[in-house]
Amino acid sequence: MYPANYTVYGLCWKWGETITDNGYSNDVWVATGKKGSRYSWWVSAVYLKGDKYAGLSVENGYCWDDA
Template identity: 55%
Template sequence: MTVSVLTRAALVGAGAIAVLGPLTATNAVAASSDAAQGPAQVLAAPYVVEPYETVNVRKGPSSQTEKVGSVPKGQPRGAYCWTYGETITDNGYTNNIWVQLVEGYVSAVYLKGDERGGLPVSAKC
């Protein structure tokens, strides 16, 4: 059986939608309270995380590193991976996992989902 290049592209695209789900305007829009970043901030990374309250974005996985921005409550943001860093305790949660976004790191304590902000175990940096 031969499959044309266009058919292969369509099958690959369909597979990506099946794995990742459809991309909608709701989950593609991302904004920063420091500067508008647009949909590219979500689309540029393989995962999407969402904070349940406004969270500071840092240069590294520690509250002692420079603040480079923030993500408002409920705004999706593109994420690459998770790593261990400073232990943060807030709102009754404690953990030492930080998620690397397009623009820096955020503590997973402030993200919806599990202890990794919904990223899979295999997404370790």
């Protein structure tokens, strides 16, 4: 959990459970860290600034190597 107005950098994104909060819905989740070789510390993009993908590249920002 990150506190409000905390700066966190997204590494990549993937589709997951749809989250609806405060009138917004989104099924994009953003990895904010790595544990070993796996992406981790996922946060719903509905809570992040930017577009549907939290400002990450749609084409190149997908978490391809996440097992």
